[in-house]
């Protein structure tokens with residue numbers, strides 16, 4: 001299915017669509033307040049963008065520096081070319097320690113690699129410890145947002161889920177009581193966890209440490225209680241120096257949720273005595289994206305989610321309509337790089353209004369890249385035949401003024417007499433599903449202009 005077909009499913013529930021739209025707009029407004037309260041925000045944005053540009057231009061150097069520093073700290077570093085290799089490294093490490101219970105904090109990379117199903121298939125219990133992630137894990141759903149994975153759910157949905165899985169009272173939708181139930185449930189899992197898996201927000205090349213930002217402290221609890229810590233990171237997570245970090249921590253949470261800073265910003269540099277720490281560095285298509293000059297900047301993304309919160313298409317179509325781990329405008333740029341055919345409709349899921357580009361804290365030219373992807377997809381023959389032929393027809397009409405004038409005349413007359421059921425037929429005019437056409441004018445602008453010229 002295309003993005004618009006999947007959106008149709010989301011849009012069937014009109015109340016939920018409105019609620020989803022308004023909730024994300026509320027988050028966007030919180031972001032605006034936090035940003036305007038910081039006079040130097042635009043300078044930080046520029047600096048963040050330049051640091052990322054620089055790092056990507058010397059990625060091979062910084063990756064080697066990071067590996068060397070991490071090894072010096074006693075951390076074991078692994079390299080994975082793709083999702084399958086990543087999953088097999090992680091499973092191998094768990095098995096090597098004879099472990100069967102894993103706690104995992106939020107990591108979009110492990111979602112991207114489909115790590116959970118791989119571990120479960122191999123007899124490992126894996127528990128997501130971020131509250132939003134745990135809710136969707138119980139429901140066997142994918143995250144619908146990079147920062148707010150369960151944003152598509154209402155508290156009533158969570159109440160029903162916890163009633164089924166945690167035995168809370170039926171109809172109990174009180175957020176405080178539900179959170180308490182989740183806390184009790186997760187506490188047991190934390191204490192039983194033998195291996196802790198975490199994502200990585202930033203990896204610092206000069207120190208070899210990884211930085212994980214959470215609001216719940218779940219990564220810290222998991223890592224400190226387990227014997228083995230496996231940190232999984234995409235190779236684009238690097239920043240050169242420790243002193244660069246504050247630039248990103250200051251823009252990340254303000255852009256994500258409007259908070260001045262995340263509740264926990266934890267640095268993991270070396271294993272505690274008697275424990276092991278591993279870092280798995282994953283490519284999975286990133287080198288390919290780095291090699292595409294038009295799309296390279298998408299690797300600067302720090303996964304704040306601001307482009308999703310502001311996007312009018314995302315807010316009204318929901319994260320699942322993208323059918324890709326990273327939804328929204330940035331996902332629509334990253335996904336065709338992984339599978340051009342499967343995700344060909346995503347770069348078209350945008351009004352190209354540019355709001356995503358305006359809010360991006362690392363200045364990714366998101367809407368320009370979406371427009372570029374459309375051109376690439378058309379050149380590669382990855383757009384539907386109906387779109388291809390209608391664009392060809394339109395191009396030949398628009399390049400012939402006589403034909404354009406005649407076409408306009410026929411349409412103006414035709415629209416007066418054609419039955420509504422025909423002009424608004426769902427099958428070939430999806431534009432008209434939720435819109436009415438204006439009354440056709442009696443004359444075109446050109447005709448009106450020529451008449452005015454004559455009269456004067």
Ligand code: SF4
Nearest residue numbers: 301302304305307360
């Ligand atoms: S593209 Fe920019 S705005 Fe969107 S998630 Fe990434 S950093 Fe945030």
